[in-house]
Amino acid sequence: MPRVEFQNIAKQYGRVTVLDELNLDVDDGEFLVLLGPSGCGKTTLLNLLAGLVETTAGKILIDGRDVTDLDPKDRGLAMVFQSYALYPTKTVRGNLQFGLSSQKLDRTEIARRVDWAAKLLQIETLLDRKPSQLSGGQRQRVAIGRALVKNVGVFLFDEPLSNLDAKLRTEMRLEIKRLHDELKHTIVYVTHDQIEAMTMATRIAVMDGGVIQQVGTPDEIYEQPANLFVAQFIGSPSMNVLSARVESDGGKPVAILDGFETRIDLSGHATGDALAPGTAIVVGLRPEHGEIGAADRPAQIELPLLYAEKTGGDATLFLKTSGRPFAVRIDPAAAGGVRAGEAVQVGYAAEKFNLFDARTGRRI
Amino acid sequence: MTDILPLEPVRRTFRDYPKKPRKIRGSSIAILVFLTMCALFIAIPLYVIIVTSIKEMSQIIQGEIFSLPTKVTFEPWWKAWNEVCSGVQCEGVKVGFINSLMILFPSLVLSIGLSMVTGYALALWNIRWAGTFLFVLFTAAFVPFQIIMIPLIIMTGIIKVYGTIWGVAIVHAVLAMPLLTLIFRNYYKDIPNEIMSAALMDSGSFWRIFFEIILPMSGNILIVVLILQITSIWNDFIIGLYFGGIGTKPMTVILANSVITSRGEISYNVDMAAALLTAIPPLVIYFVLGKFFVQGITAGAIKG
Numbered sequence: 001m002p003r004v005e006f007q008n009i010a011k012q013y014g015r016v017t018v019l020d021e022l023n024l025d026v027d028d029g030e031f032l033v034l035l036g037p038s039g040c041g042k043t044t045l046l047n048l049l050a051g052l053v054e055t056t057a058g059k060i061l062i063d064g065r066d067v068t069d070l071d072p073k074d075r076g077l078a079m080v081f082q083s084y085a086l087y088p089t090k091t092v093r094g095n096l097q098f099g100l101s102s103q104k105l106d107r108t109e110i111a112r113r114v115d116w117a118a119k120l121l122q123i124e125t126l127l128d129r130k131p132s133q134l135s136g137g138q139r140q141r142v143a144i145g146r147a148l149v150k151n152v153g154v155f156l157f158d159e160p161l162s163n164l165d166a167k168l169r170t171e172m173r174l175e176i177k178r179l180h181d182e183l184k185h186t187i188v189y190v191t192h193d194q195i196e197a198m199t200m201a202t203r204i205a206v207m208d209g210g211v212i213q214q215v216g217t218p219d220e221i222y223e224q225p226a227n228l229f230v231a232q233f234i235g236s237p238s239m240n241v242l243s244a245r246v247e248s249d250g251g252k253p254v255a256i257l258d259g260f261e262t263r264i265d266l267s268g269h270a271t272g273d274a275l276a277p278g279t280a281i282v283v284g285l286r287p288e289h290g291e292i293g294a295a296d297r298p299a300q301i302e303l304p305l306l307y308a309e310k311t312g313g314d315a316t317l318f319l320k321t322s323g324r325p326f327a328v329r330i331d332p333a334a335a336g337g338v339r340a341g342e343a344v345q346v347g348y349a350a351e352k353f354n355l356f357d358a359r360t361g362r363r364i
Numbered sequence: 365m366t367d368i369l370p371l372e373p374v375r376r377t378f379r380d381y382p383k384k385p386r387k388i389r390g391s392s393i394a395i396l397v398f399l400t401m402c403a404l405f406i407a408i409p410l411y412v413i414i415v416t417s418i419k420e421m422s423q424i425i426q427g428e429i430f431s432l433p434t435k436v437t438f439e440p441w442w443k444a445w446n447e448v449c450s451g452v453q454c455e456g457v458k459v460g461f462i463n464s465l466m467i468l469f470p471s472l473v474l475s476i477g478l479s480m481v482t483g484y485a486l487a488l489w490n491i492r493w494a495g496t497f498l499f500v501l502f503t504a505a506f507v508p509f510q511i512i513m514i515p516l517i518i519m520t521g522i523i524k525v526y527g528t529i530w531g532v533a534i535v536h537a538v539l540a541m542p543l544l545t546l547i548f549r550n551y552y553k554d555i556p557n558e559i560m561s562a563a564l565m566d567s568g569s570f571w572r573i574f575f576e577i578i579l580p581m582s583g584n585i586l587i588v589v590l591i592l593q594i595t596s597i598w599n600d601f602i603i604g605l606y607f608g609g610i611g612t613k614p615m616t617v618i619l620a621n622s623v624i625t626s627r628g629e630i631s632y633n634v635d636m637a638a639a640l641l642t643a644i645p646p647l648v649i650y651f652v653l654g655k656f657f658v659q660g661i662t663a664g665a666i667k668g
Binding site: 050051052071072073074077078079081082083084085086087088089090098099102146150 | 569577581
């Protein structure tokens with residue numbers, strides 16, 4: 001299966017620069033998810049790879065071959081679209097065949113591939129129906145089938161699940177993951193849904209403002225976000241951030257959170273210039289890492305409860321701060337004991353902090 | 365054991381609901397009066413034409429144009445079809461009917477084909493200057509035909525189609541292009557972008573995508589354009605008159621000639637019958653395709 005390389009890609013629409021000096025490698029067999037808020041350039045990047053949009057500068061290589069100026073059909077790609085984009089006047093079989101008959105394959109080969117894909121996706125009984133007679137999930141399967149029959153190495157997905165309801169989305173997520181495990185295609189998958197990214201990707205590229213903020217495995221992205229944007233974009237509810245200032249306490253760096261008395265011992269974290277006394281930093285704390293009622297943790301925060309939200313499996317407390325509410329995820333059984341307005345004490349273990357430079361937003 | 369009776373569905377007709385007292389407002393009366401006048405404006409002449417065409421001349425010369433025929437005769441229709449003279453040729457309007465058919469089909473194919481492909485290219489392909497082209501094309505729609513008629517005659521003469529059916533068809537295609545291209549382009553603009561992207565990745569061929577994907581999706585708009593074009597080509601007089609050769613005059617031209625060149629007494633009944641015969645084909649098209657016409661005009665975006 002081929003590798004995909006983006007080299008110094010730039011894309012401008014008129015005077016608006018959407019992407020600039022972008023570099024990204026996708027290894028063969030990898031499931032790379034481009035994740036980011038809408039307008040971050042992830043779909044543009046995918047369209048550049050597909051050849052549906054022309055690059056302003058830079059090179060795109062697929063399997064070592066420069067495809068920057070090739071037509072979409074000559075790049076050896078298949079794509080699944082958000083709206084499925086099935087041809088409404090063709091049957092399911094016609095939809096699957098259209099790309100193949102354009103390649104001038106012989107009939108037995110076409111029939112063999114259509115049957116294979118239909119079987120794999122369990123749409124054999126639907127082959128003679130028109131797209132309008134299919135449900136959303138079935139249309140999605142056909143759209144994937146249309147990509148599969150082309151027998152190419154690289155698959156592009158453009159938010160394929162966002163038109164499905166929640167239950168179907170979970171099913172299709174597994175289905176796509178299973179297909180990837182079975183067929184080992186190289187996949188580039190665009191989404192704004194972090195759950196999809198976390199569950200399916202082998203690697204995630206988080207994008208914002210046309211710039212790739214971080215590339216890494218789902219665990220890396222979650223545990224060690226490279227900057228404040230990634231930290232706050234991934235995770236729901238998102239990471240709590242508190243500004244703080246570094247001071248020296250007998251040679252050890254400690255952080256003093258603005259508005260709190262608490263001193264947080266930072267000696268476990270990287271030392272050196274980054275934590276020189278007087279530096280302004282941002283402390284990031286994941287909602288699920290907080291322990292309520294624990295009084296002996298290195299970092300202690302006490303805030304009044306704003307409201308509690310139960311979602312069955314767990315509960316989230318939202319504590320009142322001067323800015324955004326501070327979220328703490330707890331066991332739902334413990335959530336009943338606190339009332340709005342009451343102070344809640346939350347403790348954090350030392351290794352659970354994420355520290356960022358307040359000026360650059362980068363991870364320390 | 366108890367039998368379960370099948371449940372009768374409750375059927376309600378509009379009679380089951382209490383009638384709302386209807387108020388007729390002044391404005392609706394005005395509208396009704398206006399519409400009735402509009403209808404009469406068309407209906408009265410039509411009535412006169414139909415009645416006259418089945419009267420005998422002896423009744424017509426009495427001058428009571430609104431009276432019903434005392435004796436119904438279809439001879440004028442037969443004469444109009446078979447015997448009226450256009451110039452020295454006395455073979456009825458049937459000659460023109462055949463000519464009009466011969467003109468109609470190539471004109472339809474040329475004008476619709478040309479504007480359909482142009483509209484498809486402008487709407488769905490990345491074409492440099494597409495906006496400018498469309499603007500110029502649409503400006504051309506406002507140029508009066510009389511101004512370009514003589515240049516067109518010379519141009520069709522140069523490509524050696526002047527006076528043939530193809531000459532007439534080409535002129536029809538050229539004159540219809542601005543409006544039809546705009547209609548097709550706007551219709552194709554509503555085709556979801558992603559369908560075109562998918563087709564580009566699957567095939568990438570301009571013609572394959574057109575014939576296999578886009579053309580089958582054009583049913584509604586084709587019927588609209590078909591009705592527009594059949595009516596305008598069939599009813600056309602001036603293009604047929606100037607660009608048709610001696611043997612290729614359309615029905616409208618033959619009709620006009622026959623009305624002008626009557627010898628002796630003027631057979632109003634035959635003239636009326638000839639006019640009706642000429643008007644029938646577009647009417648038939650309306651009756652057959654009218655339902656689709658409304659659907660086509662009101663059809664919005666194409667759902668995938």
